Amino acid sequence: SAVISQKPSRDICQRGTSLTIQCQVDSQVTMMFWYRQQPGQSLTLIATANQGSEATYESGFVIDKFPISRPNLTFSTLTVSNMSPEDSSIYLCSVVRPGVNTEAFFGQGTRLTVV
Amino acid sequence: GDSVTQMEGPVTLSEEAFLTINCTYTATGYPSLFWYVQYPGEGLQLLLKATKADDKGSNKGFEATYRKETTSFHLEKGSVQVSDSAVYFCALSPNSNDYKLSFGAGTTVTVRA
Numbered sequence: 290s291a292v293i294s295q296k297p298s299r300d301i302c303q304r305g306t307s308l309t310i311q312c313q314v315d316s317q318v319t320m321m322f323w324y325r326q327q328p329g330q331s332l333t334l335i336a337t338a339n340q341g342s343e344a345t346y347e348s349g350f351v352i353d354k355f356p357i358s359r360p361n362l363t364f365s366t367l368t369v370s371n372m373s374p375e376d377s378s379i380y381l382c383s384v385v386r387p388g389v390n391t392e393a394f395f396g397q398g399t400r401l402t403v404v
Numbered sequence: 405g406d407s408v409t410q411m412e413g414p415v416t417l418s419e420e421a422f423l424t425i426n427c428t429y430t431a432t433g434y435p436s437l438f439w440y441v442q443y444p445g446e447g448l449q450l451l452l453k454a455t456k457a458d459d460k461g462s463n464k465g466f467e468a469t470y471r472k473e474t475t476s477f478h479l480e481k482g483s484v485q486v487s488d489s490a491v492y493f494c495a496l497s498p499n500s501n502d503y504k505l506s507f508g509a510g511t512t513v514t515v516r517a
Contacts, residue, residue, distance in 0.1 A: 393450070397446075
């Protein structure tokens with residue numbers, strides 16, 4: 290299995306500020322994704338983090354609000370910009386490693402509360 | 405677009421009871437289907453998966469069969485334990501090479517001793 294370190298594990302932020310979440314994997318992965326889980330709801334895909342190029346965003350998510358970087362095959366960041374209370378969620382990093390019988394592994398998540 | 409509809413909970417059972425969680429999906433093409441589980445205080449982890457029609461995924465006593473005719477992937481376990489208490493998510497990906505997952509709402513299962 291992939292070891293995924295996601296930081297911070299939780300944070301409480303003031304509205305209007307930004308928070309950058311880091312996702313570090315213990316080995317190279319082919320794909321990295323960012324999901325959001327709003328309170329009482331399921332997981333929703335935000336974007337695919339592409340190594341060395343701009344992320345691919347799902348409908349309803351834009352780069353200005355959720356800028357993503359992926360400088361190499363083991364690391365990505367998600368920034369939640371200009372936060373409002375509606376951004377209070379758990380943000381999860383997901384990775385896929387190359388090989389047979391691949392599966393998507395998930396980080397522990399970052400619990401964000403915006404006040 | 406692709407979507408997953410999952411029986412919502414919460415579900416409360418006694419130990420050794422039979423558990424079933426219904427999951428149906430809407431998708432074009434040939435999706436892969438998954439059940440993920442989130443135990444208290446832990447991250448999301450894959451429980452089982454099936455990549456084509458009539459495949460049966462199984463793990464830890466849980467089973468689910470990919471039914472294309474009914475577009476379903478119901479999760480079952482014949483005898484649950486307290487340690488099975490968790491949140492269960494049904495999910496799909498567009499195909500076996502695409503890991504963008506669409507998740508169901510999640511079902512909270514509590515097993516009482």
